[in-house]
Amino acid sequence: MSQYDYDLLVIGSGPAGESAALNAVKHGQRVAIVEQMATVGGACTHMGTIPSKALRHMVRQAIRFNRTPIFRDIGNPRTLTYPKLLSHANQVIDKQVAMRSRFYYRNQIRLIQGHARFTDTHRLQIISAEGQEEYITAKKFVIATGSRPYRPDNIDFNHPRVYDSDSILAMTNTPRKLLIYGAGVIGCEYASIFSGIGIKVELINTRDRLLEFLDDEISDALSYHLRHLGVMIRHREEYSKVEASDSGVVMSLQSGKQLHADALLWCNGRSGNTHDLGLENIGLEADHRGQLQVDEHYQTAVNNIYAAGDVIGWPSLASAAYDQGRSAAASARGKEHCRFVDDVPTGIYTLPEISSVGKTEGELTAAKVPYEVGRAFFKDTARGQISGETVGMLKLLFHVDTLEILGIHCFGAEAAEIIHIGQVVMKQENGGNTLRYFVTTTFNYPTMAEAYRTAALNGLNRLAGY
Template sequence: MTESHYDLLVIGSGPAGESAALNAVKHDQRVAIVEQQRWVGGACTHQGTVPSKALRHTVRQVMRFNRNQIFRDLGDPRTLTFPRLLTAADDVIKRQVTMRSKFYQRNRIEVIIGRAHFVDAHTLAVSHEGREHRLTADQIVIATGSRPYRPENIDFYHPRVYDSDTILKMSHTPRKILIYGAGVIGCEYASIFSGLGIKVELINTRDRLLEFLDDEISDALSYHLRNLGVMIRDREEYREVKASDRGVEVTLESGKRLRGDALLWCNGRTGNTDQLDLDAVGLQADHRGQLEVDEHYETSVEGIFAAGDVIGWPSLASAAYDQGRSAAASARGKENCRFVDDVPTGIYTLPEISSVGATERELTQARVPYEVGRALFKDTARAQISGETVGMLKLLFHVETLEILGIHCFGAEAAEIVHIGQAIMKQRGEGNSLRYFITTTFNYPTMAEAYRTAALNGINRL
């Protein structure tokens, strides 16, 4: 058994682990990262964000081809099988792994493949191919991410039952798929499958889709998913799942029986902490396998930090990068670090959604006097040129100070567009004002000019 010592050890090479390791090495610390998968990148690269967004992009391209009359003159509409679609995602994953591997090589960060568990607060045992060696460090960052939650009464080993990880290995194209769970992942895959022409039944356990969104945006998502042919079933819970060679049957508590060729389970995630031997250091995860941290991303054990999905909300790759960087800064003794609590949402449905700040419901409940400015994409020249006319930009602002309180965007490139408004919201004092969009000249034709249109629409309501 060998033993090596480091200034910082990071468990997991997803966004949080990568940014923690890079931040530490840039400050002249000796760093190693432990990754249990064969390749670096974590679930974000191999099972989550990257492959699902690559799938969505390809489906979106096919949909644009099929509805454009100019392309119709060149040939018949195109269809893709799901396995063929996966090859596009595989290409992106390979490029991501190559790029991220170079990060570690260039910065001389040692990548150790194996499964890590705690021996004590400064020691990890790493097992790989029957061998075990120990690593010690002054500080440790847990960035092990999360995995899909799997109820015990569902047979996930059946070839017709999938979760958001295993769906990337589906080797056939179902005629109809049942998706249980209408959170972000469920809605994104509902868009992907319906865009392929597959019948989709989306089972939502809540009153409406993505309740954390502004109500108007949630309603728009429901409408457009239904327009793609998705059957949405709200306020439903499963009672039993039966899978056979002939298909899958989901019995709901309401008595309904839904049948399909496959089931995609997208209801909740669990932090990857169960194999870390947390008891050895006196740490305890909650019922979701997640760890609690303070404003410095330090756990209840001094010198052990955590970041990314393993600490829960907001469980976004964008936040994980910043959390990992802050955890590494805290670990080396920096007194002030950024605690990530103002993250924009980016939901890659068809069309996509992005928002930052307060919703109308939140402002109403808080009795904040606000007004609304809207710009419909169908009225912008750029959207008409691109053919992406579905969607809108919505600004919420204070009626007296004109301070921007919330930005909600639904439509093509929403996750890009939202950052223009986010930049203004981050300004202090009079810098955060609706007037910025009225007094600024935007390029024409662009989607960005929707901000000017929305601002004028809102100011005219006062």
């Protein structure tokens, strides 16, 4: 009989925690998972990925309806209120919670509701919502507590007109004008959503351009299409103060400008959820962002404690968190080799969406790698013309000598799906990752996937001798 209650105790039931718990129990370990919220799924299910993408889907459907002439025979253009959009998101959340709850039940993983706090390196104190205390021991732990929006002290987030990316999901009205401070991924996605339902949006970006980690051409396309939706983008601006009243919100910028709106959505940074985990009791310290440092095995500075997901920082994506959780659980049970997740594709669910994998033109130019570009525009594809999704392009970057694919960048409908075709080819070894794959493979017609063949031929046409 083990001296511990469990072999592995996971804190947090988001993507990282769920995958860690399931991986451990599939390998015969005794596992429990602690979740502070009333239902499982973490911020991903309740406040992040799932609700925002469900909102986006409904907005996209409404835009397509309103812009397609044949639907005018059915009825007039439709407008959607924000509360109506939320009702669809809530339906999806309920389905996700039910599905994920079954995972724990079927695999006999004990789910413990409450706030977890370390008392030593092998013991947790768990305080329920009713204030009851329980102490549980485990041989190993995985911290997967996720992150929350960063809230500056000089902004009153208790005011009913001031929101962050969590609390916006509780907004009960549809403002006429919205300020969004922070033009990162979350800010750009919400700018698309709100402008898509006719709300005036001002997007304040503290940097020189939108999403600077993207390929320049893709970033420029995003800026153009957000403006086409009616978004006012202000670059290189920082706030000095925010004043909220019954009549609206006024944001004063350091440049001297004053911006007026009905509400403010703050989307500038996130912090790891480590503030009350009792880290001081186990000799572990989070950085200034509340994030934990881990090695290539997802092990923290305490040898029996691992961490995965948003709580360790980059890339802070649900897709990465699933894989990180599996790797952390594998490392915790003594597996010598695990996958360190450092090659994650980018998926940004703006309108239209963006996805990329590999190097950008800027990175290749700085590294003095001789590359060429192949492009395919969705407006020239039969599938794009049939579906009406004519905005966007697929862009391939490849080595001029070996034809090795170095980067893939996609902007437009279903970009996050389309990118995976190229990602699979890039993963091929022994010379399999080249542009030749796309010109020697027959694609279904008409499909969006055939854009790869078009882009490959376009790129080869730029080279002498082809």
